Amino acid sequence: MTSSIRVGVIGLGAIGQNLLKAFTAHPEVRVTAVCDIDVSLAERTAQPLAASAWTDHRRMLDETDLDLVYVAVPPKYHHAIALDVIAAGRHILCEKPLALTLDEARDLQRAAQARGVVHALNLPLHGDPGIQTFHHLVQGGELGTLRRTELTLVFPQWPRGWQQNPWIGGREQGGPIREVGPHLLHVILTTLGPVARVWAHTEYPANDPDACEIAALGTLELENGSLVVVSCLTNVPRPEQVSLTVYGLAGTAGLVNWARPVAAQGQAPPEPVPVEGEQGAAGTRLVRALVGRVRGGSGDLVDFTMGVRIQAVLEAWEQSSATGTWVDVFRA
Structure with missing residues (x-):
């Protein structure tokens, strides 16, 4: 036995x-x-x-x-x-x-x-059938030449209701970019390729030097030259949104509500894409x-090698936010 x-x-x-x-x-x-x-x-x-x-x-x-x-x-x-x-x-x-x-x-x-x-x-999100379907949509060639990717993070409350603890809302360890970002950075790195450099701007509460960001804007420049535009906003009266959209010359593919794939050809609106595979x-x-x-x-x-790649992007993001300049990403 x-x-x-x-x-x-x-x-x-x-x-x-x-x-x-x-x-x-x-x-x-x-x-x-x-x-x-x-x-x-x-x-x-x-x-x-x-x-x-x-x-x-x-x-x-x-x-x-x-x-x-x-x-x-x-x-x-x-x-x-x-x-x-x-x-x-x-x-x-x-x-x-x-x-x-x-x-x-x-x-x-x-x-x-x-x-x-x-x-x-x-x-x-690793191994999620919806993420795998999104990967195939992007890599399959039907979108044509990829023009741009947009990552949108919106949270009506941060920290979220189920996540109230002393550190998740703090600047040292918490915040949506550091907490939610790794999930989507992993999808970006495995679907679109390595990030070469980062530009970021971060907004913090005016009267609390220890609080995490309340908004952020940034751009990830991939090694193939294409751009990922990142928009993050918290504490606004609208539902939570975690979405990733890839625009190509021939079509569009995306993820809505974290892991639900959508796609469109030409000028048609994006529609849900059937997901194959185990839904465990x-x-x-x-x-x-x-x-x-x-x-x-x-x-x-x-594995930890991917953990280092994600951490390299996060660190470049933080350095860029502090300096207001483009920052190269360490290549693991």
């Missing part, structure tokens, strides 16, 4: 709890340890799982037999905690963005590769892929 994959979870906030359900639902996975600085939360989460509860992740790593560790803490803690996980020889899944800075992200990439552990980033939950896909890779088989994961 194949033994279960023993999983530890560090960070038990909303995101960590969500993926915890996918881990516990997989028949080959056993969550054996959970860790959070809130001892009550750790104990409440551990009890129904028959898992051990910890407030010190180093002790958990030292004293618990684990195969895979999921790091679901806020971004500023990714670097230190993930390095401890990797040094302990555990396979690792990390929340996005990979780190707070590009240097930290590169540290994690190099450490994971050197240690030979499975390393993955949690990007739920993102967490289920991710855990299935992790199990496959940890067991030495196949599994389609976003």
Whole structure:
């Protein structure tokens, strides 16, 4: 009988709890340890799982037999905690963005590769059938020469109602560009190609130096010369919008509501495109892929190299916002 994959979870906030359900639902996975600085939360989460509860992740790593560790803490803690996980020889899944800075992200990439552990980033759009359909629409040639891409992010409230925590609305770690941006940057990088340089302008609240952005405009220049125009706006009286539109000489393809593909030929309005493939939950896909890779088989994961590529764009965006100039993107 194949033994279960023993999983530890560090960070038990909303995101960590969500993926915890996918881990516990997989028949080959056993969550054996959970860790959070809130001892009550750790104990409440551990009890129904028959898992051990910890407030010190180093002790958990030292004293618990684990195969895979999921790091679901806020971004500023990714670097230190993930390095401890990797040094302990555990396979690792990390929340996005990979780190707070590009240097930290590169540290994690190099450490994971050197240690030979499975390393993955949690990007739920990866493997989504709608995203795959969009990729085929763009790459299939029916749009003709690509002219421009537009990424639109609108949030009536930031932080969103389900995401109220001390850091998500802060300038140091949070904000929609850093929090939502990695999902769509991954789609852009895998569908359209690498980003060469970035220009960005960011607006912050006038009376709160610690608050994250309330609006942003920017342009990503791809290595093939085409442009992605980015518009982000928060705290406006309209529904949430996360959309990506690619304009070609012959047609248009896009994503609406994060992952629903639409397309049009000529001057016709965009219409929904049928999606083929399994419509399973993102967490289920991710855990299935992790199990496959940890067991030495196949599994389609976003690894830390892509995490570095995403981080490079985010860092160039922040540098451009600060300097008002175009900033070249580090090529991972």
